[in-house]
Amino acid sequence: MNLHTLRGWLRDPWxxxxxxxxxxxxxxxxxxxxxxxxxxxxxxxxxxLAIFMSLVVYxxxxxxxxxxxxxxxxxxxxxxxxxxxxxxxxxxxxxxWRSYFAYLPRKxxxxxxxxxxxxxFVGFMKRFPKLESQPEQxxxxxxxxxxxxxxxxxxxxxxxxxxxxxxxxxxxxxxxxLALLGILLSMLSxxxxxxxxxxxxxxxxxxxxxxxxxxxxxxxxxxxxAGLLAEAAExxxxxxxxxxxxxxx
Amino acid sequence: MSWDWLYPAAAILGLAxxxxxxxxxxxxxxxxxxxxxxxxxxLKYAPLAALxxxxxxxxxxxxxxxxxxxxxxxxxxxxxxxxxxxxxxxILGTIVVGMAVYLPLHIGLGW
Numbered sequence: 358m359n360l361h362t363l364r365g366w367l368r369d370p371w372x373x374x375x376x377x378x379x380x381x382x383x384x385x386x387x388x389x390x391x392x393x394x395x396x397x398x399x400x401x402x403x404x405x406l407a408i409f410m411s412l413v414v415y416x417x418x419x420x421x422x423x424x425x426x427x428x429x430x431x432x433x434x435x436x437x438x439x440x441x442x443x444x445x446x447x448x449x450x451x452x453x454w455r456s457y458f459a460y461l462p463r464k465x466x467x468x469x470x471x472x473x474x475x476x477x478f479v480g481f482m483k484r485f486p487k488l489e490s491q492p493e494q495x496x497x498x499x500x501x502x503x504x505x506x507x508x509x510x511x512x513x514x515x516x517x518x519x520x521x522x523x524x525x526x527x528x529x530x531x532x533x534x535l536a537l538l539g540i541l542l543s544m545l546s547x548x549x550x551x552x553x554x555x556x557x558x559x560x561x562x563x564x565x566x567x568x569x570x571x572x573x574x575x576x577x578x579x580x581x582x583a584g585l586l587a588e589a590a591e592x593x594x595x596x597x598x599x600x601x602x603x604x605x606x
Numbered sequence: 607m608s609w610d611w612l613y614p615a616a617a618i619l620g621l622a623x624x625x626x627x628x629x630x631x632x633x634x635x636x637x638x639x640x641x642x643x644x645x646x647x648x649l650k651y652a653p654l655a656a657l658x659x660x661x662x663x664x665x666x667x668x669x670x671x672x673x674x675x676x677x678x679x680x681x682x683x684x685x686x687x688x689x690x691x692x693x694x695x696x697i698l699g700t701i702v703v704g705m706a707v708y709l710p711l712h713i714g715l716g717w
Contacts, residue, residue, distance in 0.1 A: 562663055
């Protein structure tokens with residue numbers, strides 16, 4: 358990408374919409390990045406390695422999950438298996454990314470995948486709920502992805518450099534949880550989404566003791582089942598009402 | 607010359623590859639993989655569920671067990687943050703309100 362096309366991107370209204378949609382959550386992302394940066398150094402990584410990790414791995418939840426393993430000198434395959442399990446939700450998301458971006462060359466698809474974190478995925482799905490390609494999706498994606506990248510990397514590196522000044526006991530990372538909470542609340546639209554969210558939350562807590570954060574996958578499976586059941590129940594209710602004389606609503 | 611950096615560097619490079627592989631997974635093949643229609647419909651609940659599954663333990667558990675006390679800064683903070691969200695529908699405000707309740711209780715009172 359040369360400077361000219363970059364300037365074109367920055368002027369694209371959809372690029373700006375993407376940036377704007379991320380602004381609200383970026384405070385939470387920033388707090389989370391900061392805390393992750395501090396945690397990397399506190400578990401014994403040197404500052405250059407921690408910066409390297411932040412810049413190339415770019416996956417906060419996986420980083421936090423493997424840090425204690427790395428500190429303990431666990432075998433590489435254990436570290437990678439853990440990260441793969443924590444990242445499994447992205448595999449599910451990627452099936453939806455495909456419906457938007459299958460037309461792009463593979464190199465670009467890989468780049469899109471690399472930069473597509475949770476928050477971007479959620480923002481994108483809210484903006485484009487229909488699973489089909491539209492030309493404005495690409496600038497929107499890169500607007501959201503670049504602001505999210507900055508909102509994560511800058512505080513993460515600040516956290517690495519100032520690790521000994523920022524106390525983890527303050528609980529600044531809670532801002533990240535609140536950001537996710539705000540996103541979650543904004544996605545609750547009907548009875549089926551409420552139900553599947555409650556089912557997911559309950560399942561995640563009930564199976565919290567599972568290793569490798571597999572409770573997240575159990576929660577996703579339970580919520581998908583609950584959502585489909587709720588849809589089916591509502592459909593048959595409507596059909597039953599339509600068949601009852603006098604009850605047409 | 608020390609080789610201490612080799613182990614973390616190898617781990618980190620592998621993790622970077624995993625980030626790409628998992629996030630791009632279904633975008634890697636050139637041709638569509640067949641997927642049953644119910645699964646396609648059901649997957650729209652996946653992002654919600656993943657978020658709920660990450661947040662719920664962070665809000666309601668400590669040291670692997672459900673919290674047993676209301677003297678936990680997270681409870682009033684989340685109540686106020688959610689209240690703000692349903693009132694004003696802004697995510698930034700939700701974070702600010704939640705932290706404004708959380709930080710004094712957590713740092714000041716040790717909740």
